[in-house]
Amino acid sequence: MNRTWSPYWNPKTETLPKDQLRALQLLKLQKLVERAYATSPFHRRLYDAAGVRPEHIRTLDDIRRLPFMTRENWMENQAAKPLFGDLVTRPEEDAIRYHLTSGTSGRQPLRVLDSRKDWSWITDMWCYGFWGFGIRPDDKVFFAFSYGSFIGFWGAHYCTEKMGCLTLASGNMTTEQRVKQIVEMGATVVCATPTYALRMGQAAEKMGIDLRKEGKVRRVIVSGEPAGSIPAVKKMIEDMWGGMCGDTAGMTEIGTIMIFECDKQPGGPHIIEDHFIEEVLDPETNEPVPYGERGERVVTSFGRGFIPLIRYRTKDLVCKVPHTRCSCGRTGDIYEGGILGRVDDMKLIRGTNVYPRAVEAVVREHAEVEEFQIIITRVDNVQDEITVKVELKPDQEECWPRLQAKLGKDLADAHEGLRFNVELAKAGELPRFELKAKRLQDLRPKY
Amino acid sequence: MSPNQDLLGNALSADERELLDLYRRLQALSRREDLMPCVLMNARQAMVMMWNACNDLGLVAEEPGCD
Numbered sequence: 001m002n003r004t005w006s007p008y009w010n011p012k013t014e015t016l017p018k019d020q021l022r023a024l025q026l027l028k029l030q031k032l033v034e035r036a037y038a039t040s041p042f043h044r045r046l047y048d049a050a051g052v053r054p055e056h057i058r059t060l061d062d063i064r065r066l067p068f069m070t071r072e073n074w075m076e077n078q079a080a081k082p083l084f085g086d087l088v089t090r091p092e093e094d095a096i097r098y099h100l101t102s103g104t105s106g107r108q109p110l111r112v113l114d115s116r117k118d119w120s121w122i123t124d125m126w127c128y129g130f131w132g133f134g135i136r137p138d139d140k141v142f143f144a145f146s147y148g149s150f151i152g153f154w155g156a157h158y159c160t161e162k163m164g165c166l167t168l169a170s171g172n173m174t175t176e177q178r179v180k181q182i183v184e185m186g187a188t189v190v191c192a193t194p195t196y197a198l199r200m201g202q203a204a205e206k207m208g209i210d211l212r213k214e215g216k217v218r219r220v221i222v223s224g225e226p227a228g229s230i231p232a233v234k235k236m237i238e239d240m241w242g243g244m245c246g247d248t249a250g251m252t253e254i255g256t257i258m259i260f261e262c263d264k265q266p267g268g269p270h271i272i273e274d275h276f277i278e279e280v281l282d283p284e285t286n287e288p289v290p291y292g293e294r295g296e297r298v299v300t301s302f303g304r305g306f307i308p309l310i311r312y313r314t315k316d317l318v319c320k321v322p323h324t325r326c327s328c329g330r331t332g333d334i335y336e337g338g339i340l341g342r343v344d345d346m347k348l349i350r351g352t353n354v355y356p357r358a359v360e361a362v363v364r365e366h367a368e369v370e371e372f373q374i375i376i377t378r379v380d381n382v383q384d385e386i387t388v389k390v391e392l393k394p395d396q397e398e399c400w401p402r403l404q405a406k407l408g409k410d411l412a413d414a415h416e417g418l419r420f421n422v423e424l425a426k427a428g429e430l431p432r433f434e435l436k437a438k439r440l441q442d443l444r445p446k447y
Numbered sequence: 448m449s450p451n452q453d454l455l456g457n458a459l460s461a462d463e464r465e466l467l468d469l470y471r472r473l474q475a476l477s478r479r480e481d482l483m484p485c486v487l488m489n490a491r492q493a494m495v496m497m498w499n500a501c502n503d504l505g506l507v508a509e510e511p512g513c514d
Contacts, residue, residue, distance in 0.1 A: 010503045020455055024505055027454050031508050120495040124503065274505070 009131035013274035036308035039089035099151040121303040122256040126159035129260030137164035142187035147171040194227040195437040201240030212242035229338025232364035266326035273332040387421040470497040
């Protein structure tokens with residue numbers, strides 16, 4: 001029997017009027033702070049030092065009385081009390097999952113534990129996102145993911161099992177084997193980082209496979225990199241795969257996603273506000289910024305029992321706009337353009353701010369580009385130089401002189417006239433990525 | 448919080464009452480120490496799934512780690 005499904009995973013709270021949503025958040029926040037204070041020595045010390053106690057949380061605005069959690073104080077706590085610090089609320093034997101942050105920043109990874117309920121909640125948050133982007137039980141979902149200690153798409157895998165989809169794991173496969181299986185099995189949904197979705201598309205071309213004709217993919221769900229919300233990147237992915245591309249974003253510290261793009265695609269992902277409070281603050285003053293202004297995401301999660309995550313400074317740059325921007329009916333607000341970058345990945349080049357995501361947005365407008373790297377150097381100990389090295393798609397060499405000039409101009413136009421060097425790389429010279437891409441090398445001396 | 452209301456004070460529907468009742472019964476089973484492993488572990492799995500539905504609908508204010 002064909003049944004008509006609700007467009008929402010959870011119609012009851014995804015569409016709650018804002019005042020009721022705020023009331024629900026307050027109730028959950030009060031319980032969370034109470035529990036953190038009672039069971040996590042880390043939180044108790046933090047709150048005692050700030051002179052704040054659970055009973056002080058009477059309104060949602062009172063959240064601002066709570067001190068921030070940071071990656072740094074979490075790492076220090078873990079280092080002082082290995083392996084997990086005294087942030088955790090329960091003994092290790094109550095956990096069923098152990099994961100690590102990806103370590104792409106080169107720092108000591110964070111270690112996290114989850115109980116059965118935590119893990120079930122983690123998969124449920126992915127269900128909000130997958131269902132919202134139109135995935136249904138009759139879909140065949142392929143995960144281009146290596147299933148290691150990095151949390152990545154683990155929760156999404158369990159989400160599609162929960163939803164009743166045919167779930168296709170591809171842990172140890174090569175890129176070519178993955179492409180082959182996607183076609184052979186008639187996968188209708190593919191999940192990958194944006195970079196790897198492009199890489200699989202390029203591999204398919206080299207294998208002589210036209211994914212649009214031979215594949216059945218109708219949705220590509222990306223996560224793990226800000227590029228997932230860059231329109232030019234999404235368009236490239238959609239052109240390659242022939243299906244709609246939707247962005248999600250999460251973090252190991254939360255264990256899951258906190259934002260997802262619905263199938264109306266209003267220009268950014270919705271926040272799952274019945275399970276998270278997402279503040280957007282000026283990173284200098286720590287004051288909230290209004291709708292439409294950029295700031296740093298500070299997240300409070302109601303879901304993870306083992307590790308209370310309260311006012312965690314993510315260093316993600318976002319721009320929140322009202323939910324009314326979208327016609328889907330969800331009342332969770334939207335991050336316009338997704339995660340816009342990192343507060344700390346801004347590079348200052350001869351007085352101009354440069355964000356890698358902004359460079360990528362310009363580079364990806366040029367369909368001839370297969371891969372690229374941003375390299376920053378210092379010449380004669382004085383002058384900073386920024387170079388974009390570009391690898392072209394096969395048989396595109398003829399366009400190089402024109403592309404070089406155009407790319408240089410477009411990059412300068414997007415960066416207050418800053419001069420970018422644009423260089424050609426040999427085929428296969430630049431690194432390729434499966435998980436989070438690292439396309440920036442800052443080679444300037446560090447003092 | 449009244450047992451007949453959700454977290455926002457709305458009256459529970461018949462489906463919500465049934466969900467909550469199932470969750471409580473599974474929770475009680477999950478705490479028993481005399482059950483066979485195959486019963487206990489599956490009851491615990493079922494309990495967390497039921498908790499998830501109740502939590503999503505705002506029927507319970509229990510912390511996620513309490514299992």
